[in-house]
Amino acid sequence: MPSYVIVGASRGLGYEWLRQLSTDPENTIIGLVRTPASVEAKLSSDKIANVHILQADMADHVALNNAAQEVSKITKGSLDYLIVNGVYANGDHNRLTPTAFTGHEEALRREMIRSLDVNVVGVIYSINAFLPLVHKSTIKKVVALTTGLADTDTAPKFGVPNYVVYSSMKAALNLVIARYSVELREDGIVFLALSPGIVLTSEKPPTAEDIADFQRLKQAVLKRKPEWQGPMTPSESVQLQKQVIEKTTIDESGSFLSHFGNKEWI
Numbered sequence: 305m306p307s308y309v310i311v312g313a314s315r316g317l318g319y320e321w322l323r324q325l326s327t328d329p330e331n332t333i334i335g336l337v338r339t340p341a342s343v344e345a346k347l348s349s350d351k352i353a354n355v356h357i358l359q360a361d362m363a364d365h366v367a368l369n370n371a372a373q374e375v376s377k378i379t380k381g382s383l384d385y386l387i388v389n390g391v392y393a394n395g396d397h398n399r400l401t402p403t404a405f406t407g408h409e410e411a412l413r414r415e416m417i418r419s420l421d422v423n424v425v426g427v428i429y430s431i432n433a434f435l436p437l438v439h440k441s442t443i444k445k446v447v448a449l450t451t452g453l454a455d456t457d458t459a460p461k462f463g464v465p466n467y468v469v470y471s472s473m474k475a476a477l478n479l480v481i482a483r484y485s486v487e488l489r490e491d492g493i494v495f496l497a498l499s500p501g502i503v504l505t506s507e508k509p510p511t512a513e514d515i516a517d518f519q520r521l522k523q524a525v526l527k528r529k530p531e532w533q534g535p536m537t538p539s540e541s542v543q544l545q546k547q548v549i550e551k552t553t554i555d556e557s558g559s560f561l562s563h564f565g566n567k568e569w570i
C-alpha cells in the first residue's frame with residue numbers, strides 16, 4: 305500500500321500523477337494544492353474518489369508543515385514517495401534572453417526572487433516538512449521536478465538563449481537535491497531531480513507569442529533530435545517518470561535524470 309504526496313497537484317503533470325496513481329486502489333494518494341475546492345470539483349467530475357486533497361502553497365512552510373501533520377494521520381506516520389512538482393513560471397519573462405533585461409533590472413530582480421521562493425526555497429520547505437514521514441518509510445523516495453534546460457553541460461550548445469530565470473532556478477534546485485543526497489545517503493533516502501521531457505500541459509489556447517516561442521524551441525530541439533515528433537502527453541510523461549523513480553536506487557541518489565533515466569532530455 306504505497307503512499308504518495310504530490311506537491312503542486314492542481315493541473316498539468318501534478319494532476320496527471322493523481323489521476324494515474326488513483327487507478328490502483330492500493331495506493332494512498334495525497335495532493336497538495338493552493339485552491340482545494342476547484343481541484344476537488346475536477347476530481348469529482350473525473351470520477352476520481354481515492355485522492356485526498358490538502359491546501360498548501362510551496363512558499364508557505366507553515367502550511368506545508370500543517371499538511372504534513374494531516375498526511376501523517378492519513379498514512380499512520382510514514383510516507384513512501386514525495387513528488388515535488390509545483391512550479392512558478394512566467395511565460396512573459398521566459399521569452400526574454402539575458403540582455404533583454406537591460407533597462408528592466410528591477411523586474412529581473414523581482415522575477416528571480418519570485419522564482420527562487422517557489423522553485424528552490426519552496427522545494428526545500430516541501431522536502432523538510434515531509435522528511436520525518438519519509439524516514440519512517442521502507443521505500444523512502446523524494447523527487448523534485450526539474451528541466452533539461454538546467455543542464456549546464458548541454459545548455460551552451462542548445463540554441464535556446466531564453467528561460468533565464470526558470471532554468472537557473474532549476475539548476476539551483478538540482479544542486480539542492482544533490483546536497484540532500486549527500487546528507488541523507490546513510491539514512492537510505494533516495495533523492496532525484498527528474499526532468500519530465502517536453503510535455504503539453506497548457507490548458508489555455510496558445511497566444512501568438514506562445515506559438516512563436518514554441519517554434520523557436522522546436523527548431524532547437526529538431527537540430528538536436530531530427531526525429532522528434534512533438535511534445536508528449538502528460539500521461540506518457542508520468543508513465544516514464546514512474547519507471548525512472550522505481551528504478552533509481554540509493555547508488556544514484558542525488559542524480560539529475562530525464563524521463564528516460566539518463567541525460568537524454570528530449
Ligand SMILES: NC(=O)c1ccc[n+]([C@@H]2O[C@H](COP(=O)([O-])OP(=O)(O)OC[C@H]3O[C@@H](n4cnc5c(N)ncnc54)[C@H](OP(=O)(O)O)[C@@H]3O)[C@@H](O)[C@H]2O)c1
Nearest residue numbers: 312314315316317338361362389390391449451502503505
Ligand atoms: N511541461 C513541460 O514541458 C515541462 C518541462 C520541463 C519541466 N517541467 C516541470 O514539471 C513540473 C510540472 O510542470 P507542468 O507543465 O505540469 O506545470 P503547470 O501545468 O504550469 O502546473 C504548475 C503547477 O504548479 C502549481 N503551483 C504553482 N505555484 C505554486 C505554489 N506557489 N505552491 C504550490 N503549487 C504551485 C500550480 O498550481 P496552481 O493551479 O495553484 O497555479 C500547478 O499545479 C514543473 O516543476 C516544471 O518545471 C515541465
